[in-house]
Amino acid sequence: VTCRADAQALDAADPLAPVGDRFVVPPGVIYLDGNSLGARPSAVDLDDAVRRQWGNDLIRSWNRNGWWTLPLRVGDRIGALVGAAPGQVTCGDSTTVQLFQALTAAVRLRPDRRVIVTDGANFPTDQYVADSVARLLDLEVCRAAPSDPLPAGVSVVSFSAVDYRTGELWDLAGITAAAHEVGAIVVWDVSHAVGAVPLELDAAGADLAVGCTYKYLNGGPGAPAWIYVAARHHAAVDLPLTGWNGHADPFAFADRYAPADGVARARIGTPPILSMLALEAALDVWDGVSLADVRAKSLGLTDLAIARADVLGVGVMTPRQHHRRGSQVTLRLDDAYLVCQELIRRGVIGDFRAPDCLRLGFAALYVRYVDVWDAMDALGSVLADVQRLGRGSGRPAAGVVT
Numbered sequence: 225v226t227c228r229a230d231a232q233a234l235d236a237a238d239p240l241a242p243v244g245d246r247f248v249v250p251p252g253v254i255y256l257d258g259n260s261l262g263a264r265p266s267a268v269d270l271d272d273a274v275r276r277q278w279g280n281d282l283i284r285s286w287n288r289n290g291w292w293t294l295p296l297r298v299g300d301r302i303g304a305l306v307g308a309a310p311g312q313v314t315c316g317d318s319t320t321v322q323l324f325q326a327l328t329a330a331v332r333l334r335p336d337r338r339v340i341v342t343d344g345a346n347f348p349t350d351q352y353v354a355d356s357v358a359r360l361l362d363l364e365v366c367r368a369a370p371s372d373p374l375p376a377g378v379s380v381v382s383f384s385a386v387d388y389r390t391g392e393l394w395d396l397a398g399i400t401a402a403a404h405e406v407g408a409i410v411v412w413d414v415s416h417a418v419g420a421v422p423l424e425l426d427a428a429g430a431d432l433a434v435g436c437t438y439k440y441l442n443g444g445p446g447a448p449a450w451i452y453v454a455a456r457h458h459a460a461v462d463l464p465l466t467g468w469n470g471h472a473d474p475f476a477f478a479d480r481y482a483p484a485d486g487v488a489r490a491r492i493g494t495p496p497i498l499s500m501l502a503l504e505a506a507l508d509v510w511d512g513v514s515l516a517d518v519r520a521k522s523l524g525l526t527d528l529a530i531a532r533a534d535v536l537g538v539g540v541m542t543p544r545q546h547h548r549r550g551s552q553v554t555l556r557l558d559d560a561y562l563v564c565q566e567l568i569r570r571g572v573i574g575d576f577r578a579p580d581c582l583r584l585g586f587a588a589l590y591v592r593y594v595d596v597w598d599a600m601d602a603l604g605s606v607l608a609d610v611q612r613l614g615r616g617s618g619r620p621a622a623g624v625v626t
């Protein structure tokens with residue numbers, strides 16, 4: 225791709241181009257932050273949920289409108305996107321809560337071991353939760369990269385499939401196999417991978433996994449997260465958040481907890497139904513979409529962004545090898561914050577991560593090749609202006625999230 229017309233030609237041949245029409249992206253905006261908050265699928269509309277289901281059907285909706293079964297129903301639909309056979313995923317609560325649920329349960333599957341391994345570059349919430357679980361259960365946390373050898377006595381390994389900062393994609397199957405070889409359980413956070421790269425949790429022998437739904441699954445701000453528990457662990461897994469929704473007989477209102485069979489035991493309390501209905505509608509955009517097409521386009525988009533960054537002389541933190549790259553490109557810039565703000569002012573929305581990273585996310589369902597071309601063109605102009613005006617200073621008082 226050496227000119228804008230080449231990018232347009234790729235869009236004309238793109239099998240996912242019609243899927244882009246299922247999204248709302250405001251005119252004049254190039255949206256490269258779907259790795260943080262996905263764009264709104266136009267079919268997501270809470271009017272029916274609010275007026276009819278809640279307003280009119282009231283409490284009857286738990287049965288009449290399928291609210292009670294919603295977490296498992298949505299769970300199975302997410303499962304289909306991560307290579308999980310039905311009955312292993314449930315939806316609800318935040319990723320942070322699900323991480324606590326998964327890590328604690330994982331540690332309990334290895335009661336005679338003392339070490340949790342997490343990546344020192346993991347998303348903060350993953351590290352904070354690992355530290356807290358360790359304090360709670362009197363364990364140690366060891367920080368290591370997913371590619372490092374595992375220390376002796378490791379009980380649980382907690383990694384992200386895609387690094388939120390650099391966009392590096394880790395070998396989920398290989399790392400899982402290596403952890404199993406030393407008898408450890410693996411908890412994967414696939415927040416930056418689900419909907420962006422094909423995942424095969426069952427085939428990889430994954431134990432537990434959690435993920436976000438407001439990024440590449442486009443479920444909307446604060447959309448509930450999900451947890452995967454491999455079927456082979458269902459009988460033994462002892463989840464710490466023993467809410468009544470996960471009880472074997474919730475409507476018996478028994479005094480003592482008895483876990484439900486299957487992944488239903490990973491349910492906690494009453495879930496955010498409105499948010500989950502929005503997510504359920506958002507998942508419709510995946511109908512008929514091949515994750516292989518998503519991956520191929522994502523690599524095409526990120527290849528183009530990297531090639532244009534090279535032309536601009538900008539440092540690229542994201543791995544260049546396809547098998548090591550998720551669906552974002554992170555650029556290293558001295559004035560990353562200032563450049564990011566100026567790009568947003570010009571309609572190109574990416575985000576800044578301290579201290580010097582400009583993250584550009586490429587959601588293949590709605591980002592076009594020509595968007596990449598125009599965004600990188602805009603970056604070139606911003607860099608020229610910043611250089612001309614002298615260095616900026618600003619750092620954000622509080623970054624906008626994830």
Ligand SMILES: Cc1ncc(COP(=O)(O)O)c(C=O)c1O
Binds near residue numbers: 350625
């Ligand atoms: C890897 C990872 N885990 C977890 C989270 C967020 O957790 P929560 O949904 O609880 O805010 C993020 C947010 O960006 C993330 O990148």
